[in-house]
Amino acid sequence: MGKVEVRRARVVDAILAAAAEVMSEGGAASLSLGEVARRMGMRTPSLYGYFGSRAELCDEIFRRGWLEYGRISASIEVTPDGELGEELCQGLYDSVSWANEHRAAAELMFWRPIPHWEPSPAAYGAAAEVVSTTRGLVGKAQSFGLLRADADAEEMTEVLGVLFTGVISQQLSNEPGVEARSGRTSRYASALADMFMHRYGTEVRSTP
Amino acid sequence: MGKVEVRRARVVDAILAAAAEVMSEGGAASLSLGEVARRMGMRTPSLYGYFGSRAELCDEIFRRGWLEYGRISASIEVTPDGELGEELCQGLYDSVSWANEHRAAAELMFWRPIPHWEPSPAAYGAAAEVVSTTRGLVGKAQSFGLLRADADAEEMTEVLGVLFTGVISQQLSNEPGVEARSGRTSRYASALADMFMHRYGTEVRSTP
DNA sequence: GTCTATATCCTGATAGAC
DNA sequence: GTCTATCAGGATATAGAC
Numbered sequence: 001m002g003k004v005e006v007r008r009a010r011v012v013d014a015i016l017a018a019a020a021e022v023m024s025e026g027g028a029a030s031l032s033l034g035e036v037a038r039r040m041g042m043r044t045p046s047l048y049g050y051f052g053s054r055a056e057l058c059d060e061i062f063r064r065g066w067l068e069y070g071r072i073s074a075s076i077e078v079t080p081d082g083e084l085g086e087e088l089c090q091g092l093y094d095s096v097s098w099a100n101e102h103r104a105a106a107e108l109m110f111w112r113p114i115p116h117w118e119p120s121p122a123a124y125g126a127a128a129e130v131v132s133t134t135r136g137l138v139g140k141a142q143s144f145g146l147l148r149a150d151a152d153a154e155e156m157t158e159v160l161g162v163l164f165t166g167v168i169s170q171q172l173s174n175e176p177g178v179e180a181r182s183g184r185t186s187r188y189a190s191a192l193a194d195m196f197m198h199r200y201g202t203e204v205r206s207t208p
Numbered sequence: 209m210g211k212v213e214v215r216r217a218r219v220v221d222a223i224l225a226a227a228a229e230v231m232s233e234g235g236a237a238s239l240s241l242g243e244v245a246r247r248m249g250m251r252t253p254s255l256y257g258y259f260g261s262r263a264e265l266c267d268e269i270f271r272r273g274w275l276e277y278g279r280i281s282a283s284i285e286v287t288p289d290g291e292l293g294e295e296l297c298q299g300l301y302d303s304v305s306w307a308n309e310h311r312a313a314a315e316l317m318f319w320r321p322i323p324h325w326e327p328s329p330a331a332y333g334a335a336a337e338v339v340s341t342t343r344g345l346v347g348k349a350q351s352f353g354l355l356r357a358d359a360d361a362e363e364m365t366e367v368l369g370v371l372f373t374g375v376i377s378q379q380l381s382n383e384p385g386v387e388a389r390s391g392r393t394s395r396y397a398s399a400l401a402d403m404f405m406h407r408y409g410t411e412v413r414s415t416p
Numbered sequence: 417g418t419c420t421a422t423a424t425c426c427t428g429a430t431a432g433a434c
Numbered sequence: 435g436t437c438t439a440t441c442a443g444g445a446t447a448t449a450g451a452c
Contacts, residue, residue, distance in 0.1 A: 029237040030323035033428065045430075046436050054428065112381045113321040115238035158396040159403065166374025173320045188366040195367065199403040240445065253448080254418050262446070 012050050014040060016064070019057055023104035028113040031058070031104075058114055059123045065105025066126035072098055073133050080144045084201065089193035092167055096180035096189075099168045103176065110168050134160060147200050156200055163192050220258050222248060224272070227265055231312035236321040239266070239312075266322055267331045273313025274334035280306055281341050288352045292409065297401035300375055304388035304397075307376045311384060318376050342368060355408050364408055371400050 001009075018039045023031045033054055037044045051057045076091045078084065099106035107113050109127065119127070135157045141147040147156065167185060175183050197203075209217075226247045231239045241262055245252045259265045284299045286292065307314035315321050317335065327335070343365045349355040355364065375393060383391050405411070 027237075027320060027323040029321060032426080034426080043437060044428080045438090048429075049435060107319075110377060110381060111315075111319045111321065112235060112384070113237060113319065115235040155396060155399050158392070159399055162374035162378060162396060162400060163370065164374075165377050166370035166372075169318060169373050169377040170370060173318060176320070184366070188363060188370060191363050191367055192370060195403055195407040198407040241447090242445070251419060252446085253420085256447075257417060 008050070012060075015047060015050055015057070016061060020061060020102070020104040023061075023107065028058075028104055028107035028111070029115065031114070033057075055117050058108060058117050059120050061105050062108045062119045063123040063126045065102060065109050066123075066130055068102070068105075069095075069098060069109065070126070070130040070133060073130055073137070076137060078137050078140045078144065078146065080146075082146075084141055084146045085193045085197040088196060089190045092164065092189040092192060093180045093185065095164055096167055096171045096183075096185045099171055100177055100180070103172065106168060106172060110165055110172070131157065131161065145202055148202055151200050159196065159200075163196065167192070216258070220268075223255060223258055223265070224269060228269060228310070228312040231269075231315070236266075236312055236315035236319075237323065239322070241265075263325050266316060266325050267328050269313050270316045270327045271331040271334045273310060273317050274331075274338055276310070276313075277303075277306060277317065278334070278338040278341060281338055281345070284345060286345050286348045286352065286354065288354075290354075292349055292354045293401050293405040296404060297398045300372065300397040300400060301388045301393065303372050304375055304379045304391075304393045307379055308385055308388070311380065314376060314380060318373055318380070339365065339369065353410055356410055359408050367404065367408075371404065375400070 015036060018036045019031055021039070022035050031054065033047055034044050037047055047057075051060070072091065072094050075094070076087050078087070099110075108119075112118065135153060138147065138153045138156050138160070142149050142151075142153060167189070171178075171180070171183070171185060178184075180186065180189075223244060226244045227239055229247065230243050239262065241255055242252050245255055255265075259268070280299065280302050283302070284295050286295070307318075316327070320326065343361060346355065346361050346364050346368070350357050350359075350361060375397070379386075379388070379391070379393060386392075388394065388397075
């Protein structure tokens with residue numbers, strides 16, 4: 001990659017960061033190119049040298065958001081003798097924390113806050129990849145005997161999707177910015193993980 | 209209530225209906241008073257005779273939304289010999305259907321799509337009431353022996369909140385308008401209900 | 417109660433000079 | 435690449451006549 005491309009990529013990063021900052025403050029729909037340019041010390045038309053439109057900018061935030069969020073999913077360690085329930089609980093916490101710290105991306109990823117905008121098929125691919133990764137982890141857990149072999153892997157993946165979407169949505173709408181471990185999440189994260197493992201796990205565990 | 213009040217209430221209803229229509233089409237944040245007035249055959253300033261501001265209009269849609277949605281929660285029948293799992297599954301379907309048919313209200317209720325708007329404390333009371341109703345149903349189910357008496361009622365209520373928020377969010381963001389029974393919801397509604405009952409129910413049931 | 421007229425400010429996007 | 439200038443339109447909200 002040549003020097004110009006590096007420099008260009010850096011400007012793109014800066015634009016995305018400024019845009020995310022604006023959206024985090026006033027909600028995703030409050031994104032305005034004028035405000036982004038202002039914070040960067042540029043004029044609005046200059047932004048069009050890097051993005052074709054406001055929608056393309058949203059697309060890129062959405063795409064990178066799923067890319068980064070995917071690392072959280074992937075960081076759930078599935079090992080033969082690990083405590084899957086605790087890993088899952090940790091994953092819920094991490095997701096909520098991530099959504100707090102990346103509100104702009106999270107709103108675009110889990111809601112549909114921008115009038116007349118929806119992610120392009122290309123951007124949507126990044127989201128699909130995360131689902132696919134999750135599906136892989138479920139299969140792995142099954143092969144290790146941590147999750148019931150007779151349960152439908154697709155079903156478990158969908159159920160996990162609902163749980164993660166649920167906690168993130170509640171966090172963003174009810175107490176944005178409140179740290180996961182001190183907020184409402186702490187009241188149900190472990191309960192959700194327990195419930196999932198109780199239904200789909202193989203271990204018989206005592207329940208209070 | 210005098211004739212003028214009746215007439216006034218009817219106009220208020222019509223404004224709310226028009227506003228909901230606009231928001232349903234382009235997303236909640238696409239609400240514009242000009243467009244509302246246009247559809248009603250009025251001028252924008254006339255709306256200010258009924259609502260003090262755009263925010264107040266959102267507040268009222270939010271408040272009425274929770275009021276109406278509360279009827280779905282309340283319609284989950286908890287009877288001593290009823291099948292609670294099936295009632296819960298039906299409740300999930302009904303919620304998704306309701307969210308589809310009342311997209312404007314649902315977006316305001318479960319997301320935070322309008323820049324710089326958040327529900328007033330008064331409007332939020334309607335939401336709290338629904339949680340309280342749910343909590344009551346959980347207690348009732350416990351007293352009937354349908355849910356474990358040794359489980360925390362608050363915890364179960366919170367868990368249910370996450371499940372309902374999760375399915376509604378996924379519906380609104382992934383396939384708005386698609387009927388619940390023919391969409392993705394059909395792939396996990398019963399699985400979620402099963403999972404909840406498996407963990408918190410008293411019956412021992414065979415699981416495939 | 418509803419209107420016209422207006423204040424004030426914002427938006428995304430483009431043309432073309434430098 | 436970035437700028438100035440501008441287009442064409444939108445928004446919420448208010449003042450005051452009828």
